[in-house]
Amino acid sequence: MSTLLPTSIVGSLPKPSWLAQPETLWSPWRLSDDTLFEGKQDALRLAVEDQRQAGLDVISDGEQTRQHFVTTFIEHLDGVDFDQRETVRIRNRYDASVPTVVGxxxxxxxxxxxxxxxxxQQTDQPIKWALPGPMTMIDTLADRHYKSREKLAWEFATILNQEARELEAAGVDVIQFDEPSFNVFFDEVKDWGVAALERAAEGLRAETVVHICYGYGIKANTDWKATLGSEWRQYEESFPLLQRSAIDVISLESRNSHVPLDLLELIRGKKVMLGAIDVASDTIETPEQVAETLRNALDFVDADKLIASTNCGMAPLSRDVARGKLAALSAGAALVREELATAQV
Known part of the structure; x- marks a missing residue:
């Protein structure tokens, strides 16, 4: 991509109120059958238009056609029973009723x-598609068949690779794997997590991204963050491994987080998708605040390897707030872009 400091969202945007309950994760659809299909496509078009009007460079679907970033993929797979549910601890943080692997x-x-x-079909700009990563998939299920997190993760990695290759063939330029579990299960990340992620991305010509965040702006996640102290150093565990991996881009939180930016030295040489928009707050950043976040990162990331993004998905926010944050992201990146161009003259 030739644009300096390109802009892109991580994943989700709020859904229109006529499609699903606003500002709610796992919100049930308000339409059904053919009207649901049409509604999803309408919402996808609106999400594209919101991104284009804001001036974003890489366009995504805003996850308008899925209820949840993990389970919507899983519900299309054989071997998982959505009627047989169990309550599990998601990322050691909160309880949720989840489907069960039965075969x-x-x-x-x-x-x-x-x-x-x-x-x-909606845009000539580069497009991105997000998929759940293998480790995060297994953490959103009860497993009564494999009884091995590692074995199930490898099975999912193979399935994800099949899907990713077909997405690439459909014209997707950037394929992102969401792995918030990488900030929790450090031993597994080291033992097999990064290897399973690389299996999911194997053979792709599209640019590959791994997104590792501290979660949506929901209470369970914000409460957890409050326990992490003045410095969030979880990335210290995964970054050295990812720096040596075949993944092209590392996506992380920065805005209003306590992640020490010098941790970016651990992935020097990789492209960095930096979260410059806080998704746990309704306060809309100013372009200057976005620019400051990006400027600070330039001490550790070469400008031609920095991508401006959001901390995480924006599904729990209102549409007006999300639109404002999109505009701020684009305007803030433009400020830094102009400064860099001036400095080269």
Whole structure:
């Protein structure tokens, strides 16, 4: 991508109120059958238009066609029973009722490819599609079949690779794997987590991203963050491993976080997708605040390797707040872009 400091959201945008309950994760659809299909496509078009009007460089679907970034993918797979549910601890943080793995998992047909083709039709700009990472998938399930987190993760990695290759063939330029679990299960990240992620991305020509955050701006996550102290050093565990990995881009939180920016030295040489928008607050950043976050990162990331983004998805926010944050992200990146151009003259 030739644009300096390109802008992109991590994943989700708020859904229109006619499609799903606003500002709610796992919100049930308010439409059904053919009207639901049409509603999802309408919402996807609106999400594209919001990003274009804000001036973003890489366009995503805003996850408008899925209820949840993990379970919507899983519900299309064989071997998982959504009627047989158990309560599990998600990322050692909060309890949730989740489906159960009851047999060998497999993917009979593409999950998101038709949606990605529709997104491709909406814009000539580069497009990005997000998939759940293998470790985060297994952390959102009860497993009564494999009884091994590692074995199930490898099965999911193979399935994700099938999906990613077909997304690439559908015209997707950037494929992102969401792995918030990398900030929790450090031993597993080292033992097999990064290797499973690389398996999911194997053979792709599209640019690959791993997104590691501290979670949506929901109470369970903000309460957890409050226990982490004055410095959040979780990235210290995964960054050295990812620096040596085949993944192209590392995505992380920065705005209003306590992540020491010098940790970015651990991934020197990789592209960095830096969260310059706080998704746990309704306060809309000013362009200057976004610019300051990006400027600070330039001490540790070369300008041609820095991508301006959000900390995480924005599904729990209002649409007006999300639009304001998109505009701020674009304007803030433009400020720094101009400064860099002036400095070169």
């Amino acid at each position: 060998a998992v497999s993917r009979q047909k593409p999950v998101f490819v038709e949606d990605a083709k529709y997104l491709r």
